[in-house]
Amino acid sequence: MRIALLGGTGDIGEGIALRLARDTDHEVVIGSRDAEKAETRAGEYVERLGERGHDAAVEGYGNEEATTAADVVVVSVPPEYAASTVEVVADHLDDGAVLICPATQMDRDATGFHYDPPADGSVAEAVAAAAPEGNPVVGAFQNIAAGALTDLDNELDVDVVLTGDDVDAKATVGDLVAGIDGLRTLDAGGLANSSEVESITPLLINLAMNNEGMHDLGVRFQ
């Protein structure tokens, strides 16, 4: 499949791009509002993977061009731009292309980080509201720290929880995620169940802040 990571120059996009390029045979492209920046970063990813002996092809484009002909589009932009980014690329989405929403929305006060969902109930639902009818949305990757992904020496052993209303789209994403070494996928039901997944992310940061030696945490259900 062709996998496009919009905002693929950001840290979570970088992490997913590197892992997919290293561990799977999918075609990985990264997108950015700035096509030149995307191209430069894609070159850096290829170089980093090459230094580790992985002959991977990652290409970089503007978000619209990255979206074109993609089977799966990961909306790895900051949460406040997630819905608007989908609107920008909507005309370039292949019918049936699956959107993945890895974002959560948080605020911070003196106590720590707190889940601060948009009016739709979750970022995933906000993305779905902005997506064309023929493009199902799946929530995934919210509870994985970017640092845990981008550090390619780090062996992952965590869960990726999936939410989505389209069973086939969820299966496609499940296969894609499970292709990354050390990730297990679990199904949490429909997209309306996304907020309970997204709200774990601020907790992971609060745990990192309050416990010695814990950082870049993920979660495992057992």
Added chain:
Amino acid sequence: MRIALLGGTGDIGEGIALRLARDTDHEVVIGSRDAEKAETRAGEYVERLGERGHDAAVEGYGNEEATTAADVVVVSVPPEYAASTVEVVADHLDDGAVLICPATQMDRDATGFHYDPPADGSVAEAVAAAAPEGNPVVGAFQNIAAGALTDLDNELDVDVVLTGDDVDAKATVGDLVAGIDGLRTLDAGGLANSSEVESITPLLINLAMNNEGMHDLGVRFQ
């Protein structure tokens, strides 16, 4: 210490009582609105532990009497009764006795279970609002399935996340929880960070409903 489990005839109270009585040297008492029921259930717990070779003492009383002279009081009643139960026993609380809130509040629709916090932001904060000033509240045990605790053949290997504004109270609860075999405690900061812990519980149920062979799930951060 003397540990009182209000609502200790319910399933989560039962689980915590059995594990504390089996794994620690603390004095365990269970409370109920119905003192006779508490006494009967306490006898059953002692019998079950005895059948497994554990010579444990668990006693049962009305909630007020169970609270008297307790060092730690676990408010293991349904969430809608948590604050009012604290009000009922308030005059019986020793100054400095620590309250543990293991509850979360959920609703259910066609999609699954959803976190439905009270107006205070979390059940733990609602309990704190009802508690006397000298009785600190610590959130704990929300993400452990009652079935995982009550099945004494089940070896636990999960985390208990603590929230609370009183550092000493949180340390007391941390020691208490860590006394139960297979539980690790993690500090998630102040009580205002409780909602992100409580909201994991409906997700655990959604995961159990949507994944073959997964039930009585807990969580591990790694």
